[in-house]
Amino acid sequence: MFEDLKGNDEVKKLLKRVVSAGRTPQALIFAGPDGIGKKQFALKAAKSFVCVSLTEGLPCGECSACIRSSEFKLPTSGKKEDYLRVYFSSHPDIGMVVPNKNSIYIDAIRDLAAEANFRPYEGRARVFVIDEAEKLGLNQKHAANALLKTLEEPASTTYIFLITSKPSSLLQTIHSRCQMLRFSPVSSGEIVKHLLASQELSTLDAELAAKAAKGSIGRALRIDAEDYRNRRARLLEALRGLASRKGIPDALRVSNEISTQKGPDDFRESIELIESVVRDLLLLQRGSGENLSHPDLINELSELASVVGRDGPPLWIDEIEDLKSNLRFNLNKKIAADGIFVKIAAAY
CATH class of the missing domain: 1.10.8 (Helicase, Ruva Protein; domain 3)
Known part of the structure; x- marks a missing residue:
């Protein structure tokens, strides 16, 4: 059932056990870091309610119902009006709510609540997946409250799966009505x-x-490995320049490159690249060459660590963590990135 998904073997065993026994909870939180397959696990579990060729309670993954249940056409426009409803897969009993940037709108949750009252069209139950469920409460707390009403008294043929990388952002009242599966990094x-x-x-x-x-x-x-190496090399060059007090223009160029990237995750990933390099400097200053994020650059990093003040890396990490915690808000990325390099320059 989950053979093609990587990692989280204990979660696989638990899900297979409850699905095959017909004991899947009606409200489940799939919690864990981004990009580890939580949504794929949820959609696999959803197939058990529509598959027409179950084997020992588990979906076959090959029948028309299983295939259609994974075929979604989700909005990408960024226009609010396109995110106000449930989007169904090619199977009418598997639906999904997705956020627009930082918001899941109350209209989409109201649509889910209305759809949840209908009996299944083809399958044995209807399953609704809420992707990035932590965004229920960021700007639209009414959406989270609206979901509570459905979670409190779900129809016997309704299942709701919440996908989140930040379970602590969900209302405690939502937690109390759901069971949680915790996923680990692969x-x-x-x-x-x-x-x-x-x-x-x-x-x-x-x-x-x-x-x-x-x-x-x-x-x-x-x-892209080549692009990643190039970005990392430019970052190291900027840090070396700051150490010599001659590299502020290089640092600001790197900052501008970081802040003008187009992808929704690019800025966070670039900030995390800076943090990983700084953590390596901290480890090397403490005499540990183990568990480095960039072991292939140990010579360059050791040289840089020798000229960086020992108080610098811990302070920089604190600054980066503060920035990461504020990424949910519409901060000015250019000012934020410049600020990190200014703090780094001041601490040399």
């Missing part, structure tokens, strides 16, 4: 195997992507 070894099997990559590139992905297969698949 091991680097598993990611390397997956990349080598699914992509035309060298072992070195696969290992680099796996290390940079921090347990996220989704992120690993997005990483």
Whole structure:
């Protein structure tokens, strides 16, 4: 059932057990880091309610119902009016609510509540997946409250799966009405195997992507190894320049590059790249060359660590963590990125 999904073997065993026994909870939170396959696990479990060729209670994954249940056409426009309803897969009993940027709108939850009252059209139950469920409460707390009414008294043929990387952002009243499955990052070894099997990559590139992905297969698949090496080299050059007091223009160029990237996750991933380099400097200053994020750059990092003040890296990490915690808000990325490099320059 979950053979093609990587990692989280204990979650696989638990889900297979409850699904095959027909004891899937009606409200489930799939919680864990981004990009590790939570939504794929949820959609696999959803198939058990529509599959027409169950084997020992588990979906076959090959019948028309199983195939259609995974076929979605989700909005990408960014226009509010396109995110005000449930989007159904090619199967009429499997639906999904998705956020627009930082919001899941109350209209979409109201549509879910209305749809949840209908009996299944083809399957044995209807399943609704709420993606990035932590965004229920960011700007639209009424949406979270509206969901509570459905969670309190769900129809016997309604199942709701919430996908989130930030379970602490969900209302406690939502937690109290759901059971939670906790997912862990996928091991680097598993990611390397997956990349080598699914992509035309060298072992070195696969290992680099796996290390940079921090347990996220989704992120690993997005990483271009050559681009990543180039960005990392420019960052190191900027940090070396700051150490010599001559590299502020280089640092500001890197800052501008970071803040003008187009992808929704690019800014966070660039900030995390800076943080990973700084953590390596901290480890090397403390005499540990183990567990480095960038072991292939140990010579360059050791040289840089020797000229950085020992008080610097801990302060920089605190600044970066503060910035990451504020990414949910519409902050000015250019000012935020410039601020990090200014703080780094001041601490040399």
